[in-house]
Amino acid sequence: MSWFQTVVTLRPRPRGFHLVTDELVGQASYLRSVDSVDSVGGMGGVRIGLWHGFIQHTSASLSINENADPSVRTDLERWTRESIPDGARYFAHDAEGDDDMPAHVKASLFGAGVLIPIRDGHLQLGTWQGIYLGEHREHGGSRNVVVTVMGE
Amino acid sequence: MSWFQTVVTLRPRPRGFHLVTDELVGQASYLRSVDSVDSVGGMGGVRIGLWHGFIQHTSASLSINENADPSVRTDLERWTRESIPDGARYFAHDAEGDDDMPAHVKASLFGAGVLIPIRDGHLQLGTWQGIYLGEHREHGGSRNVVVTVMGE
């Protein structure tokens, strides 16, 4: 059994949904760190396990969706703006602007974390799956994701 | 500590929500496979643990909801169709039809996975809880779920 944990800082992005699989997993420097812990090498040493990403913010989200056509990301943002409208009459919490409270709603709806199975050192994402950062603020800045890997 | 992982293929189902607890857990052949790994027998050998199901698709979902009255499933689909409408004017991604982009929205909203505690070999679902497959396409076909069991 081995455990590994690190924090990956995602660079600032504009409001909307962004494909961050490579940044969180594929090119992450922690894979090299795991090397030193696990002689088989990185996640490559994990025969069966789980990969967990947890975003430490309440106005951004992580979820799983399509990794191919960018229009899925723009359409997802369109539905989100339509259904959780900026400056809705029933929102009182607007100290940081019209995008403040809608961002909190989206954080709870889309969720703060994703948990993905590992097999023989590889994430078991489906062919068309990737990890989406939902950036729900106009100027959210950089975002911290705690990555935990466990397995045998 | 023991880990077990397999892929369960759910048979094709019509669009809507479906109770798949038995198919994923109760009658799953991997329980027999675990037998051979764990002398106490199946998940029965797990005193404390977690059961994870992860669907490898971006137009279907897994979530937890009521296992009794089928009208919960039909009403959940009604809300979903009302709130994420097929062919909405703001969707550009429609290469596969009017149900294409709404299915992606639902995948991120309802989520790709469920994580359920295990105690003394049994899933700790509440009395009224079951696992729902959300089939969000008209003709989604069979769906693969990676099942990971970990525990001691």
Next chain:
Amino acid sequence: MSWFQTVVTLRPRPRGFHLVTDELVGQASYLRSVDSVDSVGGMGGVRIGLWHGFIQHTSASLSINENADPSVRTDLERWTRESIPDGARYFAHDAEGDDDMPAHVKASLFGAGVLIPIRDGHLQLGTWQGIYLGEHREHGGSRNVVVTVMGE
């Protein structure tokens, strides 16, 4: 590697969102129980790990959101009532009242569980993050949450 599991019963609360981090984590009596298992003391003995909370009900939810301004909780409830309206014409499942079926929709949307990383005995929540109970019934009563801690 150590595992710990218990059930925390949350006292009855009115319909809406409630911050329950302390009740689930901070003051939980199970930390003392873990003491007896783990000589380093409570979750303090977990160098790297995960904390999982799972609510055993289909008309309540757990999610992560802001731990400071209470207006985030009231506004989240406002959006939720607006978007999943009591007694909507398309709901057939109303045996227990107009809040019955909307509560089920919210259970699947907000989710039954949260998974939070642990580092050196402390939950790795962001500065502004807490755990929200979504009580989606007018008279939901007390709610059971299965807490599982795993780590090394």
